[in-house]
Amino acid sequence: MAKIKYEFLAHYHQRHGIPLRAHFFANVETLNRWGSRLAPASNWMVRFPPAKLFMQQWLGISAKREIPPFARRTFLDWFAQRPRSDATQPDRPEVVLFHDCFLTYNYPRIGQAAVELLERMGHRVLLVDKVCCGRPMISKGLVDQARSRAAHNVRLLAPYVKRGVPVLGCEPSCLLTLRDEYPDLLCNDNAQAVAGAAFMIEEYLMDRLDSGETLPRKSFSGRKVLLHGHCHLKAIVGTRPLVRCLRELGGFEVIEVDSGCCGMAGSFGFEKEHYDLSLAIGQRRLFPAVTSMSPDTEIVASGVSCRQQIEHGTGRLARHPVEVLHSLFL
Numbered sequence: 001m002a003k004i005k006y007e008f009l010a011h012y013h014q015r016h017g018i019p020l021r022a023h024f025f026a027n028v029e030t031l032n033r034w035g036s037r038l039a040p041a042s043n044w045m046v047r048f049p050p051a052k053l054f055m056q057q058w059l060g061i062s063a064k065r066e067i068p069p070f071a072r073r074t075f076l077d078w079f080a081q082r083p084r085s086d087a088t089q090p091d092r093p094e095v096v097l098f099h100d101c102f103l104t105y106n107y108p109r110i111g112q113a114a115v116e117l118l119e120r121m122g123h124r125v126l127l128v129d130k131v132c133c134g135r136p137m138i139s140k141g142l143v144d145q146a147r148s149r150a151a152h153n154v155r156l157l158a159p160y161v162k163r164g165v166p167v168l169g170c171e172p173s174c175l176l177t178l179r180d181e182y183p184d185l186l187c188n189d190n191a192q193a194v195a196g197a198a199f200m201i202e203e204y205l206m207d208r209l210d211s212g213e214t215l216p217r218k219s220f221s222g223r224k225v226l227l228h229g230h231c232h233l234k235a236i237v238g239t240r241p242l243v244r245c246l247r248e249l250g251g252f253e254v255i256e257v258d259s260g261c262c263g264m265a266g267s268f269g270f271e272k273e274h275y276d277l278s279l280a281i282g283q284r285r286l287f288p289a290v291t292s293m294s295p296d297t298e299i300v301a302s303g304v305s306c307r308q309q310i311e312h313g314t315g316r317l318a319r320h321p322v323e324v325l326h327s328l329f330l
């Protein structure tokens with residue numbers, strides 16, 4: 001259905017033009033990059049009531065939604081300036097971290113947790129000069145723009161993949177675009193190779209455990225985690241690796257919400273005409289499950305949109321799984 005949608009939108013835009021809002025959401029990485037450069041002024045601006053009303057009137061973005069905060073010190077800044085540990089030496093096994101734009105410019109603490117976790121496991125974490133994965137463009141039917149981004153990323157990643165270096169990610173929509181859409185967009189062997197080497201970080205951790213590797217960790221036996229699974233993740237990978245990570249690495253009691261979509265669906269929940277429906281979807285199962293949990297229960301969700309929706313609808317802060325897993329190794 002998703003592929004039918006973006007093919008339809010691509011043809012529709014060819015005939016009728018591309019709406020301004022589609023351009024806005026499709027180029028979220030550029031917006032986040034400039035928002036980060038201009039922070040904290042940019043954070044004040046997007047929360048300024050007249051600015052929110054302007055965005056609602058001219059872009060159709062609900063004034064009731066909060067734009068993700070921009071981090072002045074990006075993940076790339078932190079990565080370049082961090083102290084170098086023994087795990088960064090060339091003789092260590094290498095992994096490429098596919099740093100999505102929200103991890104890079106909005107929530108760098110997630111990228112920091114991922115790097116420190118992997119380095120604690122004895123890995124050397126590499127970054128490439130990637131561009132947007134293309135997922136926001138695909139969702140708005142801007143297929144040609146997405147294809148050019150895919151070609152750039154595959155060109156950079158293929159040499160690593162060919163020498164056995166896996167590509168890991170934290171944001172399901174971004175990482176799984178490499179796996180699901182890139183082969184269709186590019187139709188070449190390099191895209192297939194990159195797709196075959198792209199894994200969510202929890203998949204990689206479970207593979208290491210299954211291969212007999214012992215990972216040092218704390219135990220939080222008896223502590224509860226409420227897990228909301230991202231739709232893209234559930235469709236392609238499933239939540240089993242993530243549930244296993246939380247249970248087997250940390251001894252958490254994992255409660256998985258049978259919630260379907262959180263209601264955000266990427267940009268859907270930001271669009272003013274969909275705001276009420278977005279909240280109604282969240283209220284169906286997800287919000288009641290979150291609010292029924294005790295304050296010491298950890299709320300976990302992989303998707304940035306899912307975490308935004310949970311906080312917006314319940315007031316509870318949801319964390320990325322890698323942040324919780326990172327705490328096991330401290």
